[in-house]
Amino acid sequence: MRGSVGEVVLSVQDVSLAFGGVRALQEVSFDVREHEVRAIIGPNGAGKSSMLNVLNGVYHPQQGRIRFKGKEFTDMDSHRAASMGIARTFQNIALFKGMTVLDNIMTGRNLKMHCNFLQQALWLGAAKREELEHRLAAEEIIDFLEIQHIRKTPVGRLPYGLQKRVELGRALAAEPTMLLLDEPMAGMNLEEKQDMCRFILHVNDHYGTTLVLIEHDMGVVMDISDRVVVLDYGRKIADGVPEEIKSNQKVIDAYLGVAH
Amino acid sequence: MDFAFLFEVVAGGLLAGVMYSLVALGFVLIYKASGVFNFAQGAMVFFAALTFVSLLERGWNFWLAFLATAVLMVLLGVVIERAVLRPLVNQPPITLFMATIGLTFVLEGLSQLLWGSQPHGLELGIPDVPMEWLSQKWNINISQFDLFAAFVAGLLVAVLAVFFHKTRIGRALRAVADDHQAALAVGIPLQHIWIIVWGVAGFVALVAGMMWGVRNGVQFSLTFVALKALPVLLIGGFESIPGAILGGLIIGATEKLAEVYIGPMVGGGIESWFAYVVALLFLLVRPEGLFGEKHIDRV
Amino acid sequence: MLYRESGQFKSTYAEDQQIFPIRQDRIAMAVLLVFAFVVVPLIGNGYWLSAIITPFLVLALATLGLNILTGYAGQLSLGTAAFMAIGAFMAYNAELRIPGMPIIGSFIIGGLCAAAVGIVFGLPSLRIKGFYLAVATLACQFFVLWTINRVPWFSNNSTSGVITAQKIEILGYDVTTPAGKYLLTLAVVAVMALAAKNLMRSETGRAFMAVRDMDVAASVIGIPMMRTKLLAFAISSFYCGVAGALYAFCYLGTVEPEAFTLDLSFRILFMVIIGGIGSILGSFLGAAFITLFPIFLNRGAEWASHAFAIEIRSATLSNMEFIIFGGLIIFFLIVEPNGLARLWQIAKEKLRLWPFPH
Numbered sequence: 001m002r003g004s005v006g007e008v009v010l011s012v013q014d015v016s017l018a019f020g021g022v023r024a025l026q027e028v029s030f031d032v033r034e035h036e037v038r039a040i041i042g043p044n045g046a047g048k049s050s051m052l053n054v055l056n057g058v059y060h061p062q063q064g065r066i067r068f069k070g071k072e073f074t075d076m077d078s079h080r081a082a083s084m085g086i087a088r089t090f091q092n093i094a095l096f097k098g099m100t101v102l103d104n105i106m107t108g109r110n111l112k113m114h115c116n117f118l119q120q121a122l123w124l125g126a127a128k129r130e131e132l133e134h135r136l137a138a139e140e141i142i143d144f145l146e147i148q149h150i151r152k153t154p155v156g157r158l159p160y161g162l163q164k165r166v167e168l169g170r171a172l173a174a175e176p177t178m179l180l181l182d183e184p185m186a187g188m189n190l191e192e193k194q195d196m197c198r199f200i201l202h203v204n205d206h207y208g209t210t211l212v213l214i215e216h217d218m219g220v221v222m223d224i225s226d227r228v229v230v231l232d233y234g235r236k237i238a239d240g241v242p243e244e245i246k247s248n249q250k251v252i253d254a255y256l257g258v259a260h
Numbered sequence: 261m262d263f264a265f266l267f268e269v270v271a272g273g274l275l276a277g278v279m280y281s282l283v284a285l286g287f288v289l290i291y292k293a294s295g296v297f298n299f300a301q302g303a304m305v306f307f308a309a310l311t312f313v314s315l316l317e318r319g320w321n322f323w324l325a326f327l328a329t330a331v332l333m334v335l336l337g338v339v340i341e342r343a344v345l346r347p348l349v350n351q352p353p354i355t356l357f358m359a360t361i362g363l364t365f366v367l368e369g370l371s372q373l374l375w376g377s378q379p380h381g382l383e384l385g386i387p388d389v390p391m392e393w394l395s396q397k398w399n400i401n402i403s404q405f406d407l408f409a410a411f412v413a414g415l416l417v418a419v420l421a422v423f424f425h426k427t428r429i430g431r432a433l434r435a436v437a438d439d440h441q442a443a444l445a446v447g448i449p450l451q452h453i454w455i456i457v458w459g460v461a462g463f464v465a466l467v468a469g470m471m472w473g474v475r476n477g478v479q480f481s482l483t484f485v486a487l488k489a490l491p492v493l494l495i496g497g498f499e500s501i502p503g504a505i506l507g508g509l510i511i512g513a514t515e516k517l518a519e520v521y522i523g524p525m526v527g528g529g530i531e532s533w534f535a536y537v538v539a540l541l542f543l544l545v546r547p548e549g550l551f552g553e554k555h556i557d558r559v
Numbered sequence: 560m561l562y563r564e565s566g567q568f569k570s571t572y573a574e575d576q577q578i579f580p581i582r583q584d585r586i587a588m589a590v591l592l593v594f595a596f597v598v599v600p601l602i603g604n605g606y607w608l609s610a611i612i613t614p615f616l617v618l619a620l621a622t623l624g625l626n627i628l629t630g631y632a633g634q635l636s637l638g639t640a641a642f643m644a645i646g647a648f649m650a651y652n653a654e655l656r657i658p659g660m661p662i663i664g665s666f667i668i669g670g671l672c673a674a675a676v677g678i679v680f681g682l683p684s685l686r687i688k689g690f691y692l693a694v695a696t697l698a699c700q701f702f703v704l705w706t707i708n709r710v711p712w713f714s715n716n717s718t719s720g721v722i723t724a725q726k727i728e729i730l731g732y733d734v735t736t737p738a739g740k741y742l743l744t745l746a747v748v749a750v751m752a753l754a755a756k757n758l759m760r761s762e763t764g765r766a767f768m769a770v771r772d773m774d775v776a777a778s779v780i781g782i783p784m785m786r787t788k789l790l791a792f793a794i795s796s797f798y799c800g801v802a803g804a805l806y807a808f809c810y811l812g813t814v815e816p817e818a819f820t821l822d823l824s825f826r827i828l829f830m831v832i833i834g835g836i837g838s839i840l841g842s843f844l845g846a847a848f849i850t851l852f853p854i855f856l857n858r859g860a861e862w863a864s865h866a867f868a869i870e871i872r873s874a875t876l877s878n879m880e881f882i883i884f885g886g887l888i889i890f891f892l893i894v895e896p897n898g899l900a901r902l903w904q905i906a907k908e909k910l911r912l913w914p915f916p917h
Contacts, residue, residue, distance in 0.1 A: 058779060083781060087780070088780075094779070095772075095773075097773075098768055098772050099768050099772070106765055107765045107780060110762055110766060110782055115762070117758060117790060120763050127757075132572050135572045135576070174781070297690045344889055347893040348892065353689070355832075357690070359892050361828075361829075362885040362888030362892070365882070365884050369879065369880070370882055372878045373875065373878040490694045498690065526709065527709045529708070536697055536701055536702070537698050540683060543691060
């Protein structure tokens with residue numbers, strides 16, 4: 001396919017997550033290889049978003065282990081995930097509505113900024129230089145995502161499709177090793193979907209960023225993923241390359257809603 | 261350790277707490293039904309009490325004055341709904357909160373403009389003296405009036421609890437508190453609901469105002485009673501009627517105990533902040549209060 | 560026509576990042592500063608300077624402080640006056656007990672002490688949110704005032720509880736005239752406002768706004784919750800502390816707890832809301848509005864009583880003031896919830912087109 005897929009960079013073992021009586025995930029295990037595009041699919045309520053939330057520390061599983069870049073954890077902490085190079089977009093857009101597009105993307109650079117608040121208050125050489133350096137990086141992302149014309153617009157005023165793009169920009173700003181995308185193309189028309197595909201594939205191609213994405217559009221999934229995990233009612237029911245998944249009876253049953 | 265005295269202090273504190281709960285109830289009603297933190301509740305208590313006592317002093321019959329004031333509070337609810345709530349529908353909570361602070365100023369000014377600013381005494385026929393048989397038999401002094409106030413509060417709470425949980429209107433109120441837009445979408449008449457809620461809260465304010473008026477006199481400082489009710493809300497949760505009662509009891513008892521036993525050691529006057537610190541410590545353990553609803557942020 | 564940006568191109572990001580990217584704005588700001596620093600002290604009469612302009616500046620600084628915490632970082636606080644009180648009393652004590660301490664140093668110490676207390680009372684914000692936090696900050700307001708009242712050290716064991724602020728001396732010059740106090744206040748406020756603007760357009764400001772807008776997302780992208788929230792409390796309290804010291808030394812002339820009641824906390828909150836949440840300019844506009852409003856109202860009432868030959872008793876007047884003030888707040892919130900700063904922005908946008916309608 002594209003580039004060379006490397007060794008296993010993330011592995012999830014027997015992760016279970018429950019909210020009171022609701023069991024969102026039940027003993028799910030899978031792995032992700034470096035540089036690959038890994039899709040997580042499944043009917044609504046299968047636990048896909050919960051899985052991503054576990055991966056970057058928003059939810060804490062009751063059991064199971066996560067192994068990332070050789071280090072093992074019983075659960076992730078959101079700050080630790082971010083500093084280890086995991087970035088994320090959300091299903092329901094978690095942008096900072098009170099800030100402009102540019103500022104939102106700049107917040108993605110926060111872990112790379114090291115000046116303290118006193119330096120910033122005085123706008124000394126170091127703080128000013130740092131701000132401009134990261135402004136440059138943010139502008140490169142803005143160019144890449146073709147959103148120059150709205151860089152000073154408050155994100156709250158943007159249409160849904162553009163907000164999703166800005167959110168991708170914020171995730172990219174962190175220069176992540178692994179990018180978790182939660183339905184990046186939901187609610188988009190064909191043109192917007194093609195643009196989004198183009199962006200994320202470019203990221204995977206040129207920067208080698210590992211992608212884990214949740215997506216409902218089967219065409220997209222079959223086209224761009226290297227491997228696919230299928231969840232249903234919190235359990236993993238299939239794991240393999242797209243061709244295998246397409247013809248897997250359990251997967252077909254799950255989507256068609258066959259009782260079991 | 262003088263147990264009789266301790267009992268007296270605790271009982272007195274509990275009963276004082278009930279008085280706080282009366283005020284807190286008004287807050288809870290409005291928050292529960294419209295999501296608004298109504299800072300003007302204290303001013304409403306003052307307005308209601310002042311109107312009532314002024315009518316009494318002009319020779320009105322007790323029940324007539326009571327009825328007239330109650331109606332006035334409902335009318336006030338109508339005006340508030342039309343002039344403040346309707347234009348601000350769907351604004352963030354802090355905007356509504358600020359609007360209620362503005363409302364506080366308006367009500368305070370209006371009350372005094374209408375009725376003047378001298379303090380008034382208020383008598384409800386139940387003397388603020390210790391119950392005879394308790395004080396004689398066990399040397400414990402508990403005010404008759406306090407017990408009466410507790411009884412009234414209990415009655416009010418029972419009625420309100422039934423109202424909220426068993427009636428159709430009560431259900432509608434809870435829906436509105438959750439989500440204005442959704443409630444509108446299922447056909448709940450938002451305006452009517454709010455008028456009802458603010459009217460009922462106004463009535464509760466009247467009752468609270470009467471009780472406190474007997475205790476402290478009807479004067480401007482009555483508006484500060486609201487500040488005393490806030491720690492009650494912190495402990496009980498902003499949305500819970502039983503929480504308001506329980507919170508009131510806890511605050512009342514601990515505050516009285518601190519006042520009597522700790523106060524003299526640090527120079528007195530700790531009532532100004534003790535209730536708040538208790539509430540704060542409580543919140544650190546339970547950030548939404550005893551019965552407050554947990555907010556889960558879905559990402 | 561006057562306010563056109565055409566021809567002003569930014570060729571570097573540095574130019575784009577300026578506080579006043581439009582040349583006309585820079586000129587206007589320069590003119591304003593010259594006017595404030597040079598012209599006003601010369602032409603201003605003592606009453607206006609000491610009773611209106613200086614308190615306006617001081618309260619604007621406090622508003623700035625609260626805006627940083629509530630407007631930018633989204634942590635609602637009702638304890639502003641308490642931090643001002645700490646600043647005032649600690650500055651007084653620093654002047655009193657540390658020989659040879661320059662007045663600016665005392666102000667800074669006042670601010671730092673306020674910041675320290677701010678961090679302590681900010682700790683609950685890690686667990687508590689929204690209105691619960693606001694009510695918790697009331698604990699700070701009441702407790703701090705009680706402590707200052709009860710512990711004699713603060714007021715240097717004064718029996719009356721009212722202490723006179725020391726005379727200010729800078730580099731040998733006595734700063735006792737209204738003009739002198741005005742200039743000192745103006746200088747402090749100008750410097751701190753600049754620092755605040757720099758801070759809010761840097762990563763710190765963005766981190767604050769991220770926490771305000773969606774704290775879960777903020778922590779997911781790596782912004783440290785505890786550090787950010789406590790920093791917001793610390794910086795905000797520092798500003799309020801310095802404002803409190805200025806309030807006592809340059810305006811009231813006395814250092815007393817009664818000057819820092821809950822009422823003041825609410826007044827400053829109004830200034831934040833009316834001026835505009837999350838706006839440095841808004842803090843000044845809000846403070847100006849709230850400071851000047853009672854004066855206009857009084858003058859208006861005087862005029863009305865002369866024009867219509869009616870007698871307005873002072874009690875009636877003060878009640879009317881309450882009603883109109885409250886009504887205005889509600890009116891403002893309905894018409895422009897983003898405050899005067901947003902109205903100003905809209906005016907500027909209209910001005911860019913002037914004299915064309917669109």
